[in-house]
Amino acid sequence: MLGAVFASITAGLAGTYIVSRRMVFLSGGITHASFGGIGIGYYAGFNPVIGAAIFGIISALGVEYLSVRHKIREDSAIGILWAFGMAIGIIFIYMTPGYSPNLMSYLFGSILTVTYADIIALGIMSLLLISYFSIFYRTILYISYDEAFARTYSPYVNTFKYITTALIALTIVLNIRMAGVILVLSLLTIPPNIAMIFTRVYSRIIIWSVVAGFAGTAAGYVISYYAGIPVGATIIFTLVLIWLIVKGIFRIVMMRGKRQKP
Amino acid sequence: MLYLFEMNSVSVSYGTGFALRDVSFRVSESDFIGVIGPNGGGKTTLLKVILGLIKPVSGKIIFSNDLASGNSIGYLPQISTGDITYPVTVTDVILSGMMIRKKIISRMSKKDKKRAAEVIDELGLSALAHSSLNELSGGQLQRVFLGRAIIGNPQLLLLDEPGNFVDSNFENDFYEKLRDLNRRMAILMVSHDIGMISSYVKSYACVNMGLHYHPSSEITNEQLLAYGCPVQLITHGEVPHTVLKIHS
Numbered sequence: 001m002l003g004a005v006f007a008s009i010t011a012g013l014a015g016t017y018i019v020s021r022r023m024v025f026l027s028g029g030i031t032h033a034s035f036g037g038i039g040i041g042y043y044a045g046f047n048p049v050i051g052a053a054i055f056g057i058i059s060a061l062g063v064e065y066l067s068v069r070h071k072i073r074e075d076s077a078i079g080i081l082w083a084f085g086m087a088i089g090i091i092f093i094y095m096t097p098g099y100s101p102n103l104m105s106y107l108f109g110s111i112l113t114v115t116y117a118d119i120i121a122l123g124i125m126s127l128l129l130i131s132y133f134s135i136f137y138r139t140i141l142y143i144s145y146d147e148a149f150a151r152t153y154s155p156y157v158n159t160f161k162y163i164t165t166a167l168i169a170l171t172i173v174l175n176i177r178m179a180g181v182i183l184v185l186s187l188l189t190i191p192p193n194i195a196m197i198f199t200r201v202y203s204r205i206i207i208w209s210v211v212a213g214f215a216g217t218a219a220g221y222v223i224s225y226y227a228g229i230p231v232g233a234t235i236i237f238t239l240v241l242i243w244l245i246v247k248g249i250f251r252i253v254m255m256r257g258k259r260q261k262p
Numbered sequence: 263m264l265y266l267f268e269m270n271s272v273s274v275s276y277g278t279g280f281a282l283r284d285v286s287f288r289v290s291e292s293d294f295i296g297v298i299g300p301n302g303g304g305k306t307t308l309l310k311v312i313l314g315l316i317k318p319v320s321g322k323i324i325f326s327n328d329l330a331s332g333n334s335i336g337y338l339p340q341i342s343t344g345d346i347t348y349p350v351t352v353t354d355v356i357l358s359g360m361m362i363r364k365k366i367i368s369r370m371s372k373k374d375k376k377r378a379a380e381v382i383d384e385l386g387l388s389a390l391a392h393s394s395l396n397e398l399s400g401g402q403l404q405r406v407f408l409g410r411a412i413i414g415n416p417q418l419l420l421l422d423e424p425g426n427f428v429d430s431n432f433e434n435d436f437y438e439k440l441r442d443l444n445r446r447m448a449i450l451m452v453s454h455d456i457g458m459i460s461s462y463v464k465s466y467a468c469v470n471m472g473l474h475y476h477p478s479s480e481i482t483n484e485q486l487l488a489y490g491c492p493v494q495l496i497t498h499g500e501v502p503h504t505v506l507k508i509h510s
Contacts, residue, residue, distance in 0.1 A: 020348055020349050022345070138354075138357070138358070138361070138370060139361070141350065141354065141358075142358040142361055144348075145344050145345065145348045145350050145355070145358070146344030146345075146355075146358070148339065148344075149337070149339060149344065149358070149410075150358075150361070151315060152313050152315060152337050152339075153361050154361065196349060199349075200349045200350075200351065200394035201349065201351055201354075201392075201394075202349050202350060202354070205349055
């Protein structure tokens with residue numbers, strides 16, 4: 001349960017950033033590229049999460065660097081990275097002798113097999129992200145809102161972009177343990193979208209994303225436990241359901257409001 | 263009269279050929295200069311050099327002490343580079359203009375927020391202070407970006423084609439506002455809408471790789487043609503018009 005709290009905090013903060021900066025596709029690339037690190041981790045016999053973190057951060061910074069330099073079209077770079085990471089992961093896992101790892105737990109996640117160390121790592125990540133975002137709140141907000149304008153007053157725009165992107169990559173990788181390579185992206189993108197239905201203020205989006213993320217994760221966890229279905233998928237399903245319900249309620253409220261006006 | 267900055271034979275190149283060549287000119291405290299010239303003539307480049315976004319390949323810019331230390335330049339970019347669907351409020355965008363004084367640490371004090379409220383009020387945006395950008399019209403957006411440029415009380419305001427997305431209803435208001443601001447700060451305004459700005463600016467700088475400065479605000483068709491770019495003025499005889507000297 002503590003894992004769910006930390007997952008919601010990290011995913012809410014990172015998610016708000018990637019959704020508002022339209023980096024969802026990049027995040028998908030990071031996620032899948034990090035699978036290469038998982039494969040190598042298995043093969044070489046070290047913790048796959050560390051491999052994934054290295055792969056995730058390198059690929060995230062690589063794409064950010066290429067897009068800053070305009071060397072290659074960003075979406076193409078992401079597309080290549082996406083498949084390349086998966087390919088490496090599959091090759092190395094296939095080559096790992098004897099031991100056949102539980103691939104499914106990395107692809108689809110399994111909150112139930114999350115270790116104590118995973119939770120501590122997520123806890124540290126939560127603290128790190130909370131302090132980073134609260135100290136540099138406006139700096140991050142303004143750079144991601146209008147990068148070109150930010151360059152007119154700050155020489156540190158690229159530095160901040162790289163730091164934030166690296167933190168996002170790390171967040172994604174740590175959350176892979178919870179939701180899996182395939183589903184982690186929705187853990188980051190759905191909660192901010194739920195929040196953005198009723199608020200457009202950045203700080204409120206973060207707070208409501210964390211709340212929505214936790215509600216979805218907790219409900220998904222309980223439902224999956226009683227129904228005996230996979231946790232990751234149940235969480236995502238619950239989140240989408242919340243999104244639909246909030247959207248529906250909001251629409252009804254809006255229509256009522258309009259009708260009462262004249 | 264005090265000079266805010268002085269350019270000494272500044273040249274800028276983007277690799278192939280010059281964007282600006284051997285430009286020398288000065289801007290003083292109460293100037294309101296219209297920067298005109300053909301597309302690709304280097305008008306935006308001129309602003310970017312002043313902002314320090316582009317380093318000249320030769321020549322230099324000398325800023326007055328105030329301008330150099332306070333970084334007190336307000337900037338309104340050509341068509342906003344920001345994402346207008348980004349979840350950010352009018353107040354937040356205007357506050358971002360304070361960042362020129364803050365660099366890294368980004369806390370906004372009560373004083374900053376009070377100043378933002380003043381600017382919002384001054385620009386007639388009070389009712390929209392907490393709206394997000396996608397709810398605004400073009401003219402309102404333009405005023406928000408003007409607010410962002412002036413919140414820091416700059417001594418120099420750089421405007422890049424501010425007329426581009428102002429609805430014509432707001433256009434006069436907008437230029438009137440600029441005239442008002444000119445009492446407090448120098449303004450350098452890039453525009454292709456010579457007809458519109460001629461009744462507001464005090465002088466002209468014609469930029470087409472080189473820069474010709476016209477101290478008075480007088481201009482005619484012939485002189486514009488003489489400076490080597492196809493500029494057309496559609497005038498009726500009754501319309502008051504202005505005449506500039508021929509470039510020497």
